[in-house]
Amino acid sequence: MSGQGTVLVKTYNNEGLELESSPGPHGGLATDKIDLCYVNQREVFRYAGIPCSAYADSVSKTGGERSDSFDRAHECLIECVKEISTVITYKVCYREVDVIWRAGSPQLSFDTYESRNLKEVLGGCEKAVLMAATIGMGVDRLITKYEKVAPLKALIMQALGSERVERLCDKFNQDIINYAIGDGYDAKPRFSPGYGDLPLKVQTDFMSVLDCAHLIGINLNESLLMSPSKSVTAIIGLSSTEERKGEHAFDSGMAYYKSREYDKSREMLELALAFGISKAALYIGDMYGYGYGVRQDQAKAVEYYTIAGQDGVAEAKKRLNVIINRYEPEKKEIKIFPFNC
């Protein structure tokens, strides 16, 4: 089976951590560079339940006006950063996979439960990167320890862990974007199991497709949560940057169609359909309807004609009428009152 690249592991060096010295206008970094060394305080505090507005307030105040509890939260964060930096590891395992389109839905090597959100984030993609990232078990140990003896520190440590793993994902994502651009692809925003209508059950597939337990030590528990808890799985769609990719796929599909290489033709037409070329559905429908290169299957034909018909392809509507009239004789009105009697 094609479409499954090697699972690779990427480890980022842990070269010490420091708090961001000067947050940019939106609290983020002043530059676009995503460097794992810097901890975004504002994010950490947001995870810890201090809203951004309150944080911005506290930063703008000086001296005696500043609430000393913010100072203490800040001190606590400094301690947490110091402790976490000795145990944190940044590991990602990932794999490039082909996205096959069937009837306008993306197909991976595992069931994605017809997720509409996944369809949106993979729109127009013929490849995707599956990834799993973790900052390791040491962070969980610190959190567990402080949960038992120092709740505030546990809270800040939790928040810091969340910020770290998100930062790791951003960093890796940036690498994927760079790599994708070099290869003539655009990377779509990353999307994780459990978001929107992509059910958490697909975690199981992510774990096995990416060999996570073995490669970077992520295990899944019975309720599909990951250990280490500061781990993330996601999919990043890759779409070709050629502007007329859809048309190209359609043209190539039609060329195969004419040369009667129906398997290849179907593959390209499905891709074209994924790029929104509805007419492709008409020809895929024909292949099923007439049995070109596949076993004849009226139901499938109807499915594709319907897709094309909905987008206003007139021929598809006609064919749909013919099939419905011919193959659904049980519809009584047609039988009793034939139009042409």
Next chain:
Amino acid sequence: MGDIREYLKNHLLYLDGGMGTLLQKRGLKPGELPERWNITHPEIITELHRAYYDAGSNVVYANTFGANPLKFETRELEEIIHAAIENVRSAALQSSSDREKFVSLDIGPLGRLLKPYGDLDFEDAVRLYGQIVRIGAACDPDLITIETMNDSYDTKAALLAAKENSDLPVFVTNAYGEDSKLMTGSSPEAMIALLEGMGADAIGANCSLGPAQLREVVSVYVEKASVPVILKPNAGLPRAIDGETVYDVNSTDFGSIMEEYARMGVRVLGGCCGTTPDYIKETVDRTEPHMSEIVGSHPIEDKGISWISSYTHAVTFGKSPVLIGERINPTGKKRFKQALRDHDIGHILQVGLEEQEKGAHVLDVNVGLPEIDEPALLEEVTRELQSVTDLPLQIDTSDSTAMEKALRAYNGKALINSVNGKQEVMDAIFPLVAKYGGMVVALTLDDGGIPSDAAKRVEIAQKIVDEASKYGIHKKDLIFDTLAMTISADTTAALATLSSLHTIRHELGCHTSLGVSNISFGLPERELVTSTFFALALEQGLDAAIMNPSSLEMMKVYYTYRALHDLDENCAEYIGFAGDYAKLRENVAQNTSMTAAIADGDKAAASDNGHSELQTAIIKGLKEKSAELTLRLIDSGTDCLDIVNQEIIPALDYVGQGFEAKKMYLPQLLMSAEASQSAFDIIKRDMASRPDGETAAKGKFVIATVHGDIHDIGKNIVKLIMENYGFEVLDLGKDVPADKVVEETVRFGAPLVGLSALMTTTVPAMEETISKLREKAPGVKVVVGGAVLTQEYADRIGADYYAKDAMATVRYALNLMDEANGK
């Protein structure tokens, strides 16, 4: 085929190479379970096995790496394991190689992480592995291999299962990362100590890295392991080239590094991911001709290392003194006794962490009180402690049931306290040491009591050494305590202890330990005597002391002894200590004068907004200050209940209201909670010291994160705030089955239960818990909370109340109490 252990004494042993990569080439699809191929494609599996035997492998692993009860139903699991071992056996028969051939059952990780970081219970893991071992052993392989384990606790579960369910030799290899540690943080030393202690027959490393990257790990193993060392690395690191997986070390380079390692002392050689029969052949070709030379220069011999371990590291006895913290022990400590009775695990952990901070290397754990269930509590405390500290533990109990439970649960090689010359004690303890591993503290006393003269104590020691050897327990795993007795009763006591200590250390060649504090019992300024005795004992060859690491005098002896005995390079640690020493002495002086300064005049400055000083300290979240002010109030005669009701609760209310009005945030709420906690600690200590400890509890409350959910920070916050408001809280922890919640609620007699769930997937577990509570504990109210919950959800699953945060829970609970009192 003979016994592989015998064969190993005079031979290098060759294992097989990679399987998964070869199977993929033969058409195994991603996501397809390779173990099924034993049945569907036996000819391919047998052919691959045969290729390894032909290449020179002595041992071929059956294709059972992932064959476990979590992946397969029992019937299929049996079929797979039977077929897999049969496939290896046919390959051995078909192979043209005339070398000795062995068949191994192969066991890999279950794929689920153990508690507390995952959700699989240790004993469940032992049971699951046990099932594999029983099925496998019935097929009569020559050995069992446990491989690619990346968690020490999981490794222990598998090895224990192998030992409990078969008599076969067991090989164990772990997967080390680039940092030369397991994924869960264990060093090679920690693994060697653990695995040898439990009786593994050969140990080492496999997978994860190429041979070159494992150099550091290999050198530790060959230097420190007493059993044969295994190395089965990958063919380097994988790369993707044109969609194909390619490993970056070829068979020639692989063979050459393996030869080098064999010459360093690795006895068992093989390959893992990416290696093929060529890699094995290369390794065999390079080493087999020199086998007698290689084997001759590295005989398998006991390295004689006396050590214990935690999940991260080993602590070795013999060179530098080992400090064993004595504070987790109820003897003479009212507050600690109270904590044991109240099941206040937090306090116990706090004591342990303080000892670690003060410089203890090992923590003694004693939770024995007549009125408590010691076996259950000792096991629980062992598990809890190892989740917060990486120090090795000394399990201290005279109850052998409690000892066994704690040793099973312990994630490492423990120090066992203790055995002595009494036959029935040795009969009870030595089998546990032989099974679970461990170093044992051996007291030089017997049925005749403690001999007053040194020679008799040495005699008892010799008897213990002899008896231990019957169980295969080497004297390196015995550490003798020649019993320090107070000189206030007998002024020759110290001399007898020191003289027998010297003999045992230098003539019997065993390590020694002392509970040094006993020496000064009944004398004034005990620390002075104890610390001098400690220094004298060190000079006589004392290896470890059970002591109080908070004692400045004791630490002074420790640091100066190390500096004077060339154990402290450039005296750096001493200099560090000396800096602290000056500061600490000042603090001691200040603390003693503090009580005298009650009438100081800084009250006006501290209070604002009409809050009292203590209230201000709590609102601002000042821990030390809150504790100090509470102590002052108690000393000035204020009633404890008044402090709670008039000082602490109003302060918490103020913060709570600020939180509800979104003027204060979660971190601030927690800071105040911690500050009031420290005030409560003072109050508790005061109450514990009174004859009939009055309790200030408002009401009882049970809290749990429901089954399947392992996120509990929210639950912990609610617990803390509820405790602050004076509720007696029973925390059942996370991932709690419905039945347990019901059972404990009934037992504890709480009128209110709080349930927490973070995920939509665990809300059904919450619903189930509520319906069981309704059935078995009618009248009990249920409050629910957690990230995914909403009022609608709460209504739908039949909860009495939805609390959006900790404060809402408190308000609801207080209202309930008011209602109940109103009636």
